[in-house]
Amino acid sequence: MYRDRDKEMRLRECLGWLWKTSKGFRLPAVLNGLTGILQVSVSLCFVWVCKYLIDIVTRHTEASLYTGIACLIGCIIAQLLLSVISTRQGSRIEIRFRNRLRHQLFGRILESRWMGREKLHSGDMLNRLVEDVPVITAALCRNIPALFATGVQLAGALYFLYRLDPQLTGLLLFITPVALLFSKTYVRRMRRLSREIRTTDSQVQSHLQEQIQHRILIRTLEYTEQAEQALAGLQADLQRKVMRRTDFSIFSRIMVQTGFAAGYATAFLWGIFGLYDGSVTFGMMTAFLQLVAQVQRPMVELSRQIPAFIQVFTATERLEELSSLSPEEQGEAVRLQGRLGICLKDVDYSYPGSSRKVLQGFSHDFLPGSLTAVVGETGAGKSTMLRLMLALLKPDRGSVTLYNGKEREEVSPLTRCNLSYVPQGNTLISGTIRDNLLLGKPEATEAELQAALHTAVADFVMTLPEGLDTLCGEQGAGLSEGQAQRIAIARGLLRPGSILLLDEPTSSLDEETERKLLERLSRQVQDKTLILITHRETIAQLCTSAVRLHKEDA
Template structure:
């Protein structure tokens, strides 16, 4: 019973993955068909070359009365055409594959970027990157290279087998019955190979995550003296991947053994058939040449089809991982509901728990007055940042309500109200690029005067004292600047974004007290009565400056 249920689930997953591959294929189908057409031309020239090879030998041995030079010339033309089509097909194949990879990656990236967040990321960022890189490469190469090649290979197999039947039906039947052994052998290890491929892809993502995370924190690792522990964990992960890869290679080797055995048996059969036929006069030299070439024309497609099975399995395994991204809940919205003027925030009877059961709020209520500075204080872990995420509409409450309002409207927060907020998260939130590029994320058409104004308001005038000024490069997560400098630039960036509510989530924690007070005083003075400021903090001085204090 359990086995039947497992097989049923496997087939269901198989169908879902297959439908996913078909869905990815549709937008690139014209390109794939164009590439397949060039493959077909190459295959046609190859079969025509076999035909003319037989004619040339028969003419040379006197069995056929025709122009030798003319037929040799046609053979040369066909050979040159094969080479030309092969080179051209590789050129098209490469371009189509790259375009498909870029298109699929862009769609997957947009999906991942707009996915909803429940307080904890389901996948490590490095694992998502691994899916966007390696899994998309595997899928795009299958769709643009392996799949059209397989279709053309089947056509070539049918054509070559038909020609072999015309020359000798008995030999054709023998060859055709020998080769399916490899296909049967391939079917035997299909499920196991698919499971191994999936495990290897998962391990690859974990390895990439381990490397990325510990390289980003290498100073901490050195300080803790944990280099050996981190290195040993990488060794273990890589050993697991190596072990599973070896097992997969063993299964592939068994398949190749059956394939090569079938290939050799077929060639030997055709050769001996021709030799004995020459002896008793039933086979001409030209026909034997055709036999030997046609056996290859029949066997190579079968061997190629068998080699496409691992590619298909890898593509299915990668598609499973891409479907995880595609199935992420999307919280993007078609439009934003923007309220004008200073806005107030009202939290009523709020209850919220994370998916793991951790309760954060139970019948909690508070108000943030419009146009004023409110400090949210409390010990670590009491839900200050969670409250910010709920107000932003990133998280959804289990019950209760959160609304924003001006003098005319009162609306619940959600995906369509995020445009009303200017937000500065905890930690370093700068991205790779110049300081100017980071600022323009909030307002792409901002003028130089506007950039200078928000930098001054955030006490980030130091930017203009840097050698390259506002065009100074920020490395990954703002490396190259101090954390305090990064925080001030992040505040300036938020100020460029239109919105009636500014949320600072521990956004001045890396500043010295004097600079912190300068930033908050400038913000309070600039936006008093025009914007509502919510400042999440641990510091008493900030609370003293605030118009209101909410303690959690």
Template sequence: MINSGLKQHLRWAWSISQGYRSKLFLYFILELICIGLSLVFVYLSKKAVDAATSPDGLPLKWLLIGIVGSIALNVGIKGYSGRLMERIKLMLTLQLQRTMLDAQMLSVWKLIKNWHTGDIQIRIQTDCEEVANTIANNVLSFGLTIIQLLASVGFLWYMDPMLALMILAISPLFVFSKIYFRKMRKLSKEVKEEESNFSKVLQENLRFRLLIRAMGIFPKRRAKLTESQQQLFLLKMRQLNFSTYTQGAMKVAMNAGYLVAFIWGIYRLQAGLISFGTMTAFLQLVARIQSPILALISYIPGFVRFRVSADRLLELQAGEIEPQVTPQQLRATKELRITDLSFRYEDKWVLQQLNLSLKAGEPTAIVGPSGKGKTTLIRLLLSLLKAEKGQITLIDQQGERPLTASHRINFAYIPQGNSLFSGTIRENLMLHAKENGPLDIDKALRLACAEFVFDFPEGVDTLVGESGMGLSEGQAQRIAIARALLHDGDIWLFDEVTSALDRTTADTLTERLLAYGKHKLCLFVTHDLHLAEKCQQRIYLD
């Protein structure tokens, strides 16, 4: 895990705040006004008590009007600034979550395989909120609290320097020590890591819940989840205990401070050295000094969690990201040529010096046992992987060019297994549809042997659950084929398109696809020898 320095965290936080700084500055100014109004309230309260006990001075009526006005104005400004802050936090959280999600969605393959979905989800959800809250709220509130503390201490010093010194001397500032910071950061890091572990187990249990029941391993998976929960509980209890002990010490010191102010004020009042108004102001100012000190202390765990969350998000964002390019539409693609193509996963070669030519109107089948590079070849053609050696060339009316990610728009791709999203069948079909394409939904479904959709009560507006829940594997597969046909790319990449179909349906589908795609560049990765025999070119990988 990344352990960045404070300076890097601050620079990163500053870059995130871009676009929100003017709103944050407005919030800061409004809160400064509120601090000023609170001190005006203390001053007018003192004057009002003195006016009530001694007729000399300002008229009591105007002082009371001033007190009511300062409270009303303070409440109004606080309400607006609070709403402004919540809006900023929400917007900043959503922006940061989008940024982190984009980084993961565009990560190169070698990084994707290293991350668990459950871990990514917990980081995007909780860590982004933690960072956004610190940037939008805690940093400014920390500065405002210091200003409020200094202003209150200054006011109290003006009234009674000795009392101000005593209050500061007994305030629990010792908790700002490095030992406290290190302990809190260690505990926060452990809790965050265990939250990620729990999320991993939870996500897998939910995703494979039917498989878990079918295999009879529910007790073991439940025990694994319970074990993770128990570990998370113990870590959070350690964090809670540490926080409780330190807060208990703070509260003892705070109560002692209030007692000191009260006793000091009583003796000064008895001696006739201060007025009743000054005594009232003493007690109010002590509260306004102790509250900021408590607030400053309460920000420490938040800053510690921010630094831990910042490390986790920087780690999430640190990987190589596929650069965004402008899609390049090919014109009447004639050939896709593969020359001496080689690729390996770590130390294992899965493709070595592969040579292949895909031509329009000459469908090709790639056949071979599992683990021989068939699916890897598709990923290379889609520029999801980079070849170690060799090159892939596209040839269309405009000539030859090397294959890049910008050409991905020209591919109609059917992955192996279920690839439907939750939503309606129509939403799934139109997700990848090309505007003004030659096919409509009905024709695409018929070509894909998916006429069964018309028999559903809701037709193409039938809802599909997560991972095609509610459909058989074969039904989901054929709807995915119809989706690819609606895209109408020049190059078809079909990975095991008949694997979930019976022989009759598979043969009918093959005939329809080959007839409709007679002018396409068609590549079928398959174990289906019936399909392979109907292709003009067959490549066997062994």
């Protein structure tokens, strides 16, 4: 009982989400549905015109043959035109809706609050955007409007057939296994199988993405065979689940189509015996066969749509999970003027699901204009401290405050404009070096780009054949780790924030380049407050002050 109530509630939530998401596309979808209904109406008129013409030539009706032929041609032309209009309308609405939905979900993912540990794998999120969004948009823009047209076609064909022969109509309704199409067991099992298939498909994509991204590491560790075997296992599992759903769907469809074949045979034999005893005209016989197809085609379409709509609810649950990601605080940026300091007071922090405090009672005031090294062993909380400053994480206790001579502001996503962050490792994107630098300041001039490169000891860029327009691959492919790291530092220097956070910025640099970098930073970035994460004591000695963190025991 409780399980049924939960399922009903979940169904309502899915329908509510679909209704909210389709705002702005409902009216175009309705208009497309009306076009489909008009197309179905013309097809029923075509059946009537065919009967009318055959009755004329067999002398059962006295009327103009040429008028009937004109009506037949008109029906054919109208069906073709309406088919073109419906297809074009459906494609236009669907691609616009698909683009908007992906854009909204993509924005939600980018704006979602980072909890220190991602709930969903990036490959899974990508799978939902690529695979589940089209399922939703096709259903709302094509399948549902087509369903209404199918319903009108079924009702119209049955009414027309009833006017010709009520007894035959009753027989067909008795034979056609409508109940099977809406079997509760069928729907429940198809929904469960669809959910399992989508989950496994996401696992396959996540595996592919991760292994391709780290293919050099996989190759050097000689782990290629194991990675391929893991993929084969996931694909075999996916294949089993798909075939289980396919077998179940085929069995159900065969049962339905068996009923349809029996219905067609009944209509044909009914017409044959009617012709034999004179109660049915040739025109009626033709209409019987055409109308049986008009009745059966919607039934077949409905039998196909049930699995499709089950997949819609599965996709809706998965996309709803993306849209429910907690967003960061939104609003107008809070920018403080002049030199800024940042003060951490009595800060405690533990990552979700962990009892170990990464930071406990930590306090330090990073004074405006200072160059501070934060030193500590791995796991001591150095990178966590930067994330707290960037408001990517919130402290469990204590405060993190930005200040200048006049103002103080608790850090939040809205104060992030005051900070510039250079994360650890290679963080370049595919594109040109210029593209990467402009991420820091889109309106930067050529002179500003060159100045930032010089400060970051990345003057080598200007000696490259293509200079700033040199292409680099994903994660800076084509550049050494040290070169990519210096370009990332230059990008951070271009950002207008008054506080520059550098996480292990010299980990891939030699001692001479490291010394030049720190000298240029301290000399040419005097209007900024620099906080530099490092594990090297030699770096700390080159800074004006140092903070030492120690790893707390669990």
